[in-house]
Amino acid sequence: MLVYRPSGLKASCLLLSFLLLTAWETGSCQVHYSVPEEAKHGTFVGRIAQDLGLELAELVPRLFRMASKGSGDLLEVNLQNGILFVNSRIDREELCGRSLECSIHLEVIVERPLQVFHVEVEVKDINDNPPVFSVSEQKLSIPESRLLDSRFPLEGASDADVGENAMLTYRLSSNEFFILDIINKKDKGKFPVLVLRKLLDREENPQLQLLLTATDGGTPELTGSVSLLILVLDANDNAPVFDRSVYEIKIYENSANQTLIIRLNASDADEEINKEMIYSFSSLVSPSIRKKFLMNERTGEIRVNDVIDFEDSNTYEIHVDVTDKGYPPMVGHCTVLVEILDENDNSPEVAITSLSLPVREDAQVGTVIASISVSDRDSGANGQVTCSLTPHVPFKLLSTFKNYYSLVVDSALDRESVANYGLVVTVRDGGSPSLSATASVSVEVADVNDNAPxxxxxxxxxxxxxxxxxxxxxxxxxxxxxxxxxxxxxxxxxxxxxxxxxxxxxxxxxxxxxxxxxxxxxxxxxxxxxxxxxxxxxxxxxxxxxxxxxxxxxxxDENDNAPALLPPGSGGGGGAVSQPVARSVGAGHVVAKVRAVDADSGYNAWLSYELRPESGGLRSPFRVGLYTGEISTTRALDEADAPRQRLLVLVKDHGEPALASTATVLLSLVDSGQAPKTPSQMSILSTGPEAALVDVNVYLIIAICAVSSLLVLTLLLYTALRCSAPPIERACGPLKPTLVCSSAVGSWSCSQQRRQRCALGRARPRPTSWPSAPAFHHVLYQRWKWKNNLLEGTTLGSHDSPILTGVTLPP
Missing domain, CATH: 2.60.40.60 (Cadherins)
Known part of the structure; x- marks a missing residue:
């Protein structure tokens, strides 16, 4: 503790010490220092940065600042060395009045991250105020008839200091008539009283001049004095007397005007006019008290005359005189001590400072968002406040120092769930009925990148x-x-x-x-x-x-590839195929076959064959199979038929629009002994028309069964693939060409070797050829056109993908 002595008294400063209190888990703590009042500018108070656990180098980057509520710039911090020093004159009496405890509360704030510290600097009183009397001279009129031991109260001195520095003692100048007595009033200090020790004689001493000196208890002592002028009066020799010298009264603040406080009672031993009395406030009563209270001079009643506020003053001392109407008048004295009782008439106050917003949604639990201070001007339970927060929010209030709180994060935040919180801080006192106040805080949650597209x-x-x-x-x-x-x-x-x-x-x-x-x-x-x-x-x-x-x-697939002819032949649209034919063959004999393929898929690759009208004229003995490409006789050949027959076969697909190619077939009619017979021709000749018809029916039945089985197998494989494990990715390489030769019922021809039929897809069953019964193909073609038109420009989800082999299968 540093004891400071004024320079006017050539005193010196002693040791300064500080007390470091508990550090709180939210980042705020309390540090206690003390400093004497009237300390010079630059006086060392404490190493505040060191005591708060802060590094000197981070004071400026972290925006170190200090706030003092109602105390101005009395104290300052040197940011270079972290020392708290006196910045301007500190007058304890001006700062705290006559309060025994006087402290300056500092709120130290640093940011990045936000931390709030509380520092209390106690201002120590020094004996810098001498005792002071309100007047330079006090006049007392004392009749000569007053008896020994009569008592005459005097106005005491006041000292602006506190404690020992305000403990006053009195002494009276030497005289033979009066001695000084001291009255100790409860919690009100000492008051001087003159006691008559020798009877007065107006004829000998019409007046007396005495000196009353007051000395305080400070070191060094300071004194003040007042001159006492005693006028010795003659006549009325009995003064009015109150039944008590001191009255103690308690009333509640905010009492209505004209509320009766006390009815004083005094008595006078004289008779007639010397017994009549008038009550009045003493000349010692200040104008502020005269404004608050009203005295009835006839009855001695004291009533409330103005607003009584506990927060302005909690006690009033009223000096009352009672004077008789004798000549000379005699006066009696008493003191009325009025104690004001507190009522809960002040609502709490709440202030929110040092907001650190917005708060990131990934903020850790315990992150400080704001500093909150609360207060209540009432006393006792009426001034005790509790602080609460709107329920069901991920925040909480944490008490840091007396009536200071920190608003901190209490649980995880998620901006995608709640982007802004409207918080309501409620402060309630302990009075009855309780009073409360609220403050709103809008906490915005800042986004962090925690969600992928x-x-x-x-x-x-x-x-x-x-x-x-x-x-x-x-x-x-x-x-x-x-x-x-x-x-x-x-x-x-x-x-x-x-x-x-x-x-x-x-x-x-x-x-x-x-x-x-x-x-x-x-x-x-x-x-x-x-x-x-x-x-x-x-x-x-x-x-x-x-x-x-x-x-x-x-x-x-689109129909963008025309049918291509296969050898023997030119493979183009106009080559010639030469084939010898015996004139002895009968009707229905297969004499040649045209083979073609189409690079397209589905119906775009379904080929049909027909003879051009100019082939052999109207009596041509040949025809071509619609779907097989087989050229056969329509009748038995005779001598009238030209020995060389030139046939034009039109090969056409079923696309829209259809594409076509033309094949030229040259037949040479020869006698039976001249026609060479290949094994295939021998086979065909041995079957005859009836065997060929049987073969057609068998092939048709086999084709229908094969297609039906293939459809069932495809559906089963499709279902199994959909229900299986995650898809196996693979890159499909070049596929071998599939060639289906002619039969009695038709053909479904695929294109030449196709490159990269699929890329990185699921393994799907795909038929390489389709039997082509005319009715069946017609139905498939109509469904394909419907489905292809329906799906054009549309998309399906992952569970709607059809199994495609060039075209979409009809349902």
């Missing part, structure tokens, strides 16, 4: 017709990010991979902002039936988060 489906199926224009839009992917601002800004990109010998980016691209997927080049169903790839969506947060979606792009 999410697609609506893990997989999309897209159908695109081949021969699309370059750069056409085929699909749009869209992902949603639950975060905000740049954390929710999604960009799209391809997950690059190889498709056969080429990069995926040579086939498709995706717009980074819109998610639109474009085909960079015309797609060819004959090269690529299925293109499966992934699109990645990533946000702009740090660190960036992302997810992928799978696109299955099925390339639908």
């Amino acid at each position: 999410v697609f609506a489906q893990p997989e999309y199926t897209v159908f695109v017709k081949e021969n699309n224009p370059p750069g056409c839009h085929i699909f749009t992917v869209s992902a949603r990010d639950a975060d905000a601002q740049e954390n929710a800004l999604v960009s799209y990109s391809l997950v690059e991979r190889r498709v056969g010998e080429r990069a995926l980016s040579s086939y498709v691209s995706v717009h980074a902002e819109s998610g639109k997927v474009y085909a960079l080049q015309p797609l060819d169903h004959e090269e690529l039936e299925l293109l499966q790839f992934q699109v990645s969506a990533r946000d702009a947060g740090v660190p960036s988060l992302g997810s992928n979606v799978t696109l299955q792009v099925f390339v639908l």
